[in-house]
Amino acid sequence: TLAEEVLNHKLDGAFVIESDFHPDLVSHEVFQERLVLISDMRPSTLAELKEEPFLCFSKGCGYRARLEAWYKDQNITPQKMMELGTMETILQSVVMGLGVTFVPESSVSHMEQSGLIQCHKLPDQYSKFKIVFIRRTDTYLTSTIEKFIETLETNKQVQWNH
Structure with missing residues (x-):
């Protein structure tokens, strides 16, 4: 746009x-920049995170497109996608355990250091x-x-x- x-x-x-x-x-x-998949603090593997709802902006968001490409290449169909209007809403929803999202690492490093979220790296072709x-x-x-x-x-x- x-x-x-x-x-x-x-x-x-x-x-x-x-x-x-x-x-x-x-x-x-x-x-x-590098995008990271973020989740709440519950111990979980990447395989388990694939089953979590995907929290995202509407179509057209570059971050969403990157994660969708990874899902497609991994033959993953998200069980549920929730489109939310602001980054703050998405981040707080992840903290509360409502799902996962894909965001720039620099924008959430403080949240990871504070113990609010976990960051999970994906291959460079999707994240860089x-x-x-x-x-x-x-x-x-x-x-x-x-x-x-x-x-x-x-x-x-x-x-x-x-």
Whole structure:
């Protein structure tokens, strides 16, 4: 949806998960991230977690698409999918034991350290991704946007060198 809004001149740019974009879009890498499957603190194996309800945003969410691809490749049909409206609702539902979800590791590491959730790693092809800033290739780059893109590039170099 965000890519379409940039293409249709409704947005000047957007932060999205890297994918194959329309040729009229150019992307600038921002940072790399890893998705993790999270569950409550009950001891459980990955096989047991496959049976848990999948808590997610509506169709179109990149995280959901990644977990659905893993489910498909593992020949898993989620017993139940629950679409929820906010990340906070999804996370609190996981803490209460209502199901599992797939989220960026950096956004839940504090919850894992506090003993509220468990993080489970999946293979890189499903879990690793890049966040990019996209814009139209034919739009005029104002000095502000040029400076913004320069800042993204500088921060990317700093992050990936550490």
